[in-house]
Amino acid sequence: MTTYEPLEQVVTAIMADHCPPEVVAAAEGSWSPQVWDRLAGADLTAVGVPEVAGGSGGDLADAAIVLRVVAAHAGPVPLGETLFPAAAGCVAAGFAMPAGPVTVACGPGLSVTRTGGNVVLDGTAPRVAWARVAERVLVVGGSPDGPELAALVDPARLTLANGDNLAGEPRDDLVVAGLRLPAGAVATVPRGTAAHLYRLGALARSVQIAGAVGAVLDLTVRYAGEREQFGRPIGRFQAVAHQVATLAGLAAVAGAAADAAVASAVRDSGAGPASTSDVALAVAAAKARTSAAAGPAARIAHQVHGAIGFTQEHRLHHLTRRLWSWREEYGAEQHWAAELGRAVITAGADELWPTITRI
Numbered sequence: 001m002t003t004y005e006p007l008e009q010v011v012t013a014i015m016a017d018h019c020p021p022e023v024v025a026a027a028e029g030s031w032s033p034q035v036w037d038r039l040a041g042a043d044l045t046a047v048g049v050p051e052v053a054g055g056s057g058g059d060l061a062d063a064a065i066v067l068r069v070v071a072a073h074a075g076p077v078p079l080g081e082t083l084f085p086a087a088a089g090c091v092a093a094g095f096a097m098p099a100g101p102v103t104v105a106c107g108p109g110l111s112v113t114r115t116g117g118n119v120v121l122d123g124t125a126p127r128v129a130w131a132r133v134a135e136r137v138l139v140v141g142g143s144p145d146g147p148e149l150a151a152l153v154d155p156a157r158l159t160l161a162n163g164d165n166l167a168g169e170p171r172d173d174l175v176v177a178g179l180r181l182p183a184g185a186v187a188t189v190p191r192g193t194a195a196h197l198y199r200l201g202a203l204a205r206s207v208q209i210a211g212a213v214g215a216v217l218d219l220t221v222r223y224a225g226e227r228e229q230f231g232r233p234i235g236r237f238q239a240v241a242h243q244v245a246t247l248a249g250l251a252a253v254a255g256a257a258a259d260a261a262v263a264s265a266v267r268d269s270g271a272g273p274a275s276t277s278d279v280a281l282a283v284a285a286a287k288a289r290t291s292a293a294a295g296p297a298a299r300i301a302h303q304v305h306g307a308i309g310f311t312q313e314h315r316l317h318h319l320t321r322r323l324w325s326w327r328e329e330y331g332a333e334q335h336w337a338a339e340l341g342r343a344v345i346t347a348g349a350d351e352l353w354p355t356i357t358r359i
Helices: 002-018 021-026 033-041 060-072 079-093 193-226 238-267 269-274 277-310 316-326 333-347 349-358
Strands: 102-106 110-115 118-129 136-142 148-153 159-161 171-182 186-189
Touching: 002 033, 002 060, 021 316, 060 079, 060 193, 060 238, 079 102, 079 136, 079 148, 079 186, 079 193, 102 118, 102 193, 110 136, 110 148, 118 136, 118 148, 136 193, 148 171, 148 193, 193 238, 193 277, 193 316, 238 269, 238 277, 277 316, 277 333, 277 349, 333 349
Parallel strands: 102 136
Antiparallel strands: 110 118, 118 171, 136 148, 148 186, 159 171
16 A cells, blocks of 8 residues: 555545535535546546546556545545546547546447448437536447447437436436437447446446445544543443444455455456456455445444434535445446356356455
8 A cells, every 4th residue: 555655645635625525515416526626637537547548647556546535535526437437448449538527328228330431329328427517428339240339429419317326426317319420439449348347337336435434434433432422432332332343344345345356457457348257256246345335334334423424514424325326336236246156156166266365
């Protein structure tokens, strides 16, 4: 961690100064351009993106440090999508990263096909994160027998059905019917890119959950040491101490799982969509584990804080509502646990222990 301390300190200082609870509350149903601009001014909204693609350089581990700190402050900005799936998709397609926030729409509901000199977009992508505030939407799709294609699309050209998650973060249904784009604005990407970007979205959420659970732990430890009942801090009561210890364990395993998946992705960064099965397993394990930790962590924190944790001025509920939302996005715990189970069964009994120790 020593290598990343200066970066972490810079992001922490920016978020502490410019993202208090009132800013988070005011951004519900939208976002905070001011917080984004502060991060962009320090070149933190393009960390991990190669300089030749318009980024700030570094790797995914650097991006994860930034994202984790921003999540710990409940930052109302589309940084997870921009730094993880959107950045990787732009690099795969040979696109320069836009200056503003970028989100990703991909999956089986979207069709991107070549027709004459144009490319036609059709279909629906449900609950696209931050679509209404993004500068561009990176659309990735294809036909069953054709190549996968990618395009950066202005969201003003798309039909959006606005929706929010429990934390008030935009999650919009994207509908497109026969939108024609010039062939020169579209790039062919390797087969499997859409699935790769979905996996990176899950990795981003794992990092965010780890950051938020860590912040929830800090708030809870502080409150348990300050709040007195019957003449002593409530943290000295055995029942409360046990709950806080359980929360500390959840924070530790969530952080370790997210860190391991990021490290695996960094080691395999040259493979892109052809990512090894180890990376896929590491991401699946991270999302399953962090999603499983989110609910119990939120419950314990609110039990210790009592009613004060739900007040608008308090930071806790901004974090816990994100935990309840993020655990479901890009695949819930059950989805990724099933992925892990299928992979283990396919590999066979002899590969179980080597796989566990390797990833």
